[in-house]
Amino acid sequence: READAAAAPALPVAGGDTVTGLLAEIAAIGVDRVRGGYSRPVFSSAEHDLRAWYLAQASKRGLQVDTDRNGVIWAWWPGEPPVDTSAPAVVTGSHLDSVPGGGAFDGPLGVASALVAVDLLRARGVRPVRPFALTVFPEEEGSRFGVACLGSRLLAGTIDPDRARSLTDLNGDSFAEVAARNGLDPRFVGADPEALARIGTFVELHVEQGRGLIDAHQPVGIGSAVLGHGRWKLSISGEGNHAGTTLMADRKDPMVAAARLVVLVRDTARAHPRARATVGRLQPVPGGTNVIASRVDLWLDARHMDDAVTASVVAEIHAGAELIAAEEGCTVTLTEESLSATVHFDPALRDRLATVLPGAPVLDTGAGHDAAILSGFVSTAMLFVRNPSGISHSPEEYVEDSDAEAGAAALADALEALLIS
Numbered sequence: 525r526e527a528d529a530a531a532a533p534a535l536p537v538a539g540g541d542t543v544t545g546l547l548a549e550i551a552a553i554g555v556d557r558v559r560g561g562y563s564r565p566v567f568s569s570a571e572h573d574l575r576a577w578y579l580a581q582a583s584k585r586g587l588q589v590d591t592d593r594n595g596v597i598w599a600w601w602p603g604e605p606p607v608d609t610s611a612p613a614v615v616t617g618s619h620l621d622s623v624p625g626g627g628a629f630d631g632p633l634g635v636a637s638a639l640v641a642v643d644l645l646r647a648r649g650v651r652p653v654r655p656f657a658l659t660v661f662p663e664e665e666g667s668r669f670g671v672a673c674l675g676s677r678l679l680a681g682t683i684d685p686d687r688a689r690s691l692t693d694l695n696g697d698s699f700a701e702v703a704a705r706n707g708l709d710p711r712f713v714g715a716d717p718e719a720l721a722r723i724g725t726f727v728e729l730h731v732e733q734g735r736g737l738i739d740a741h742q743p744v745g746i747g748s749a750v751l752g753h754g755r756w757k758l759s760i761s762g763e764g765n766h767a768g769t770t771l772m773a774d775r776k777d778p779m780v781a782a783a784r785l786v787v788l789v790r791d792t793a794r795a796h797p798r799a800r801a802t803v804g805r806l807q808p809v810p811g812g813t814n815v816i817a818s819r820v821d822l823w824l825d826a827r828h829m830d831d832a833v834t835a836s837v838v839a840e841i842h843a844g845a846e847l848i849a850a851e852e853g854c855t856v857t858l859t860e861e862s863l864s865a866t867v868h869f870d871p872a873l874r875d876r877l878a879t880v881l882p883g884a885p886v887l888d889t890g891a892g893h894d895a896a897i898l899s900g901f902v903s904t905a906m907l908f909v910r911n912p913s914g915i916s917h918s919p920e921e922y923v924e925d926s927d928a929e930a931g932a933a934a935l936a937d938a939l940e941a942l943l944i945s
C-alpha cells in the first residue's frame with residue numbers, strides 16, 4: 525500500500541468542502557434584487573463570476589480544465605494511474621446559468637455535487653480505470669437566447685450552427701456577437717463529434733423540480749424520462765394607436781387577443797390529461813401605458829410524455845389563436861423555436877444505478893436537461909435530490925443541507941461503480 529501510494533502522483537485534495545458550503549460561496553453571485561432569487565443569464569457578469577469560481581474549484585482539485593469551442597467547461601480527473609484517454613469517459617455535470625428570478629439549486633446543485641463527489645472518490649482512494657470528467661454546460665435554461673440546452677445541442681450537433689449564431693437576446697445582440705465577446709470563435713460553434721465521442725456515460729445530478737421525492741419520503745431518486753417539450757413564439761399584430769383618442773369600437777388591440785389566448789392555452793392543456801402548457805413571457809410592442817400596442821409577442825411552452833399529444837395541443841392553440849386574432853381585428857403567426865421529443869434514459873444504466881442506490885425511487889420529470897439532449901448519443905442517467913418546496917424556477921426552490929450531502933454521496937457511489945469496472 526505504501527509503495528502504491530508512493531508511485532501515484534501527489535494530487536491536491538480539496539477536503540472538507542460540502543455541497544452546502546460550495547453553494548454558500550456562490551450565494552452572492554447573480555442575486556436579482558428586482559425579481560427576487562437569482563438571474564444568471566449565460567455570458568452575463570454573474571455567469572462569468574460563476575465560471576471563474578468553478579475554474580478555481582476545479583484547479584484546487586488538480587482537475588485539468590478546458591473550455592471547448594461551444595463554451596462547455598470540461599474538468600478532467602488526471603490519470604492516477606494513467607488511463608487510456610481514448611476510452612469512453614464517465615462524465616458528470618450540470619449548468620450555472622439560471623432562469624430570470626430562479627432558485628439557488630437548479631444547475632448549481634449538480635455542479636457543486638460533482639466537485640464534492642471528486643473529493644469523496646479521492647478520500648475513498650478510488651482509482652478510475654477509465655477517463656473521468658466534470659462538465660458545465662452554457663445556456664441550459666435558454667433564458668438569454670431562447671433555446672434551452674443550447675450548449676449541449678451545439679456540441680451534439682442537434683441545432684444548426686447558423687441558426688444558433690443568429691439567435692438574439694433582448695438587446696438584439698446575436699449569439700455570435702456575444703460569444704465572440706466572451707472568448708469563443710463563433711465560426712467554430714457547432715457539432716463537436718470528438719468531444720461527444722469522449723463521453724461514454726453521462727450522469728447529471730439535479731434538484732427535483734416537483735413533488736416525487738417528497739411523496740416517496742426519499743432524499744435521492746433516479747431519473748427515468750424527460751417529457752417532450754417545446755417553445756413556440758406567437759406574434760399578434762394589430763394597430764398601434766392612442767389610448768385616449770381611439771374609440772373602443774375602432775380598436776385592433778393585440779393585447780386583448782393575447783389575454784384571450786393565454787386563457788385558451790390553459791384550457792387546451794386542461795383538455796388533454798397530463799399535458800402542460802404555459803405562457804410565461806409576453807411582450808407588448810412598444811409597451812406604454814397610454815399606447816394601444818401594435819404587436820404582442822408571447823411565448824408558449826408545451827409539454828407531454830406523448831409527443832403526438834404535444835403536437836395536437838400546439839395545433840389546437842394555433843387554430844384557436846387564428847380565430848381569436850380575427851375576432852379582434854388582428855393577425856397571428858406561430859413560429860417553433862425548439863422542440864425536443866420525450867427522452868427515456870438508458871434502462872441498463874438506470875438499473876445499474878438502482879443496484880448501487882437501493883431504495884432510490886425511479887422518477888420521470890417535466891423539466892428539460894442537457895442530459896436529455898446527450899441521451900440521444902450516449903448512455904445517460906440522472907439523479908434527483910428532494911426539494912421540500914416542490915417548487916422550482918422560483919426562489920422557493922429548496923434543498924435541505926443533509927439531502928444535498930446525501931445527493932453528493934449518491935453521485936459518488938454511482939460514479940465509483942462506473943469508474944472502477
Ligand code: GLV
Pocket residue numbers: 664665672890891892893
Ligand atoms: C429548463 O429547466 C426547462 O425545463 O425548461
Ligand code: MN
Pocket residue numbers: 623630665891917
Ligand atoms: Mn431549469
Ligand code: MN
Pocket residue numbers: 619630631664730893
Ligand atoms: Mn437545470
Ligand code: MN
Pocket residue numbers: 664665891892893894
Ligand atoms: Mn432545465
